[in-house]
Amino acid sequence: MSEILDAVLAGASPETLAELPMATTTRAVFVRRDEQHMFEGLSSAEKDPRKSLHVDEVPVPELAPDEVYVAVMASSINFNTVWTSIFEPLSTFGFLDRLAKESIWGARHALDYHVVGSDASGVVLRAGSMVRNWKVGDEVTVHCNYVDDQDPSSHDDSMLASNQRIWGFETNFGGLADVCVVKANQLMPKPTHLTWEEAAVNALCNSTAYRMLISHNGAPVSEGDKVLIWGASGGLGAFAVQHVLNSGGIPVGVVSNDAKAKLLRDLGCEHVINREEQGYRFWIDEHTQDESEWRRLGKDIRALVGSDPDIVFEHPGRQTMGASVFVAKRGGTIVTCAATSGYMIEYDNRHLWMRLKTIKGSHFANYREAWSANQAIVDGRVVPPLSAVFPLEGTGEAAFEVHHNRHEGKIGVLCLAPKEGLGVSDPALRARVGEDRLRVFRRASEG
Numbered sequence: 001m002s003e004i005l006d007a008v009l010a011g012a013s014p015e016t017l018a019e020l021p022m023a024t025t026t027r028a029v030f031v032r033r034d035e036q037h038m039f040e041g042l043s044s045a046e047k048d049p050r051k052s053l054h055v056d057e058v059p060v061p062e063l064a065p066d067e068v069y070v071a072v073m074a075s076s077i078n079f080n081t082v083w084t085s086i087f088e089p090l091s092t093f094g095f096l097d098r099l100a101k102e103s104i105w106g107a108r109h110a111l112d113y114h115v116v117g118s119d120a121s122g123v124v125l126r127a128g129s130m131v132r133n134w135k136v137g138d139e140v141t142v143h144c145n146y147v148d149d150q151d152p153s154s155h156d157d158s159m160l161a162s163n164q165r166i167w168g169f170e171t172n173f174g175g176l177a178d179v180c181v182v183k184a185n186q187l188m189p190k191p192t193h194l195t196w197e198e199a200a201v202n203a204l205c206n207s208t209a210y211r212m213l214i215s216h217n218g219a220p221v222s223e224g225d226k227v228l229i230w231g232a233s234g235g236l237g238a239f240a241v242q243h244v245l246n247s248g249g250i251p252v253g254v255v256s257n258d259a260k261a262k263l264l265r266d267l268g269c270e271h272v273i274n275r276e277e278q279g280y281r282f283w284i285d286e287h288t289q290d291e292s293e294w295r296r297l298g299k300d301i302r303a304l305v306g307s308d309p310d311i312v313f314e315h316p317g318r319q320t321m322g323a324s325v326f327v328a329k330r331g332g333t334i335v336t337c338a339a340t341s342g343y344m345i346e347y348d349n350r351h352l353w354m355r356l357k358t359i360k361g362s363h364f365a366n367y368r369e370a371w372s373a374n375q376a377i378v379d380g381r382v383v384p385p386l387s388a389v390f391p392l393e394g395t396g397e398a399a400f401e402v403h404h405n406r407h408e409g410k411i412g413v414l415c416l417a418p419k420e421g422l423g424v425s426d427p428a429l430r431a432r433v434g435e436d437r438l439r440v441f442r443r444a445s446e447g
C-alpha cells in the first residue's frame with residue numbers, strides 16, 4: 001500500500017497508478033461473525049463499539065466487472081456503523097448471507113468478518129471491464145446506494161429495487177479501510193476545494209437529507225416553508241438545515257445543549273430550540289405520552305416562527321414521533337428516515353387524519369439524488385459538517401462518541417491520508433467558499 005499511497009500523494013499519472021501492483025491485503029475495520037452475540041443481555045448504552053470494531057489486515061477480494069477498487073484516503077462514521085458494531089437491531093451478517101445467495105459475486109460478501117463504512121473519498125485504483133465512466137486515477141467520493149439494474153422497479157427510482165442495499169452496512173468491503181470495493185455507479189466526483197477528510201463525510205447524510213427535503217420523492221421544501229429539524233446539528237440535521245436555507249425555507253433546529261445551539265446559529269439557522277433546556281417530557285412512562293408536552297413544543301415553535309411547521313424532519317423515532325405528528329401543520333408532512341430511539345412508533349392518529357397530514361418514509365437516495373446532493377458540495381452551496389478527525393485505528397472510539405451523542409455534525413476518519421489538510425486541488429474555490437464557513441463545525445468542537 002505504501003507504494004500506492006506515495007504515488008497518490010505525488011499526483012502520479014493514471015498510467016503510473018495502473019502499473020503499480022495491486023495490494024492483495026488491506027487494513028480494514030470490521031466486526032467478527034464469532035462475536036455477533038458478545039453483547040447479549042446488555043443494554044444498548046452498555047454495548048461498546050470499541051470492543052467489537054477491530055482493525056487488521058484482510059484480503060482484498062476479486063473485482064467484479066461493474067466494480068472499482070478505491071484507494072480510500074478518508075472515510076467517516078455513520079450511525080449505521082454504530083448499529084453494526086452493537087449488533088442492533090440485528091447482526092449485519094444476516095445481510096451478507098442473503099447477498100451471498102444472489103450471485104457468484106454476491107457470494108464474496110459472506111465472510112467471517114464484515115468490513116464496515118458507508119462513506120469514502122479516494123482515488124480509483126482499478127476499474128472492472130464493464131466500467132465506462134470512470135478510470136484509474138479519478139478522484140472520487142462514494143455514495144452508499146448498492147443496486148443492480150436487473151430489477152424493473154429500479155429504473156424509476158433505484159431506491160425501489162427489491163435488492164437495494166446500503167454499501168458497508170448491508171454489504172461487505174466498506175469504506176473504513178485502505179482499499180474498498182464499490183460499484184461504478186456509486187462514484188461521484190470529489191469536490192476539488194475540500195480536503196480528503198472533508199470530502200469523505202458528506203455522501204451518506206447529505207444525500208439522505210437531499211431526498212427527504214429537496215427531491216420530489218421526499219417532502220420538497222418551498223420558499224417560506226417552516227421546517228422543524230430534530231437533531232439539527234447532528235449528521236443528517238447539519239445537511240437538512242443547509243438544504244432548507246438554500247431553498248428559501250425557514251429551519252427550526254432542535255438540539256440538546258447551548259454549544260450546539262450556537263453552532264446552528266453560526267450555520268445560519270436563526271431559530272433554535274434547546275430540548276434539554278425546555279425539558280420536554282413527551283413520555284410519562286414507557287407506555288404513555290403526554291399531549292400537553294406536544295402542545296408546549298408546538299407553542300414554542302409558533303413563538304419562534306409564527307405558525308406550525310409545514311414539514312417535520314424526523315429520525316429520532318419513538319421518543320419524538322408523537323410530538324412530530326402533533327406539531328406538523330394542517331396538511332403538513334412528517335418525513336422520516338430512521339428511529340434512533342426505537343422503531344415501534346406511537347402517535348395519535350386523530351391528529352394525522354383530521355388534520356390531513358402525511359407521514360412520508362424515506363431512505364438514502366438514488367444515484368441522481370446523490371449526484372445532485374454532491375453537486376451542492378462541489379459548488380460550495382453546502383459545506384461539510386466535519387467536527388473531528390480520528391485515525392483508522394481510532395474508529396471504535398469515534399463510533400463510541402457517536403453512539404453516546406457526544407459529537408457534532410460528522411466525524412471523519414483518516415485511512416490512507418497520512419495527515420489532515422491534504423487533497424485540495426482548487427484553493428481559489430476554497431477561498432471563495434470561505435475557510436470560516438468550511439470550519440464552522442471544527443471550530444465548535446475545538447471550543
Ligand code: NAP
Nearest residue numbers: 079208231234235236255256316319337338340341363364
Ligand atoms: P447523529 O449524528 O447521531 O445525529 C442525530 C441527532 O439526533 C443527535 O445529534 C441528537 O441531537 C438527536 N437525537 C438523538 N436522540 C434523540 C432523541 N431521543 N430525541 C430527540 N433528538 C435526538 O446521527 P445521524 O447521522 O443524523 O443519524 C440519525 C439517525 O438516522 C440514525 O438512526 C441513523 O441510523 C439514521 N439514518 C438513516 C438514513 C437512511 O437512509 N434511512 C441515513 C442516515 C442516517 P440533540 O441531542 O442535539 O438533540
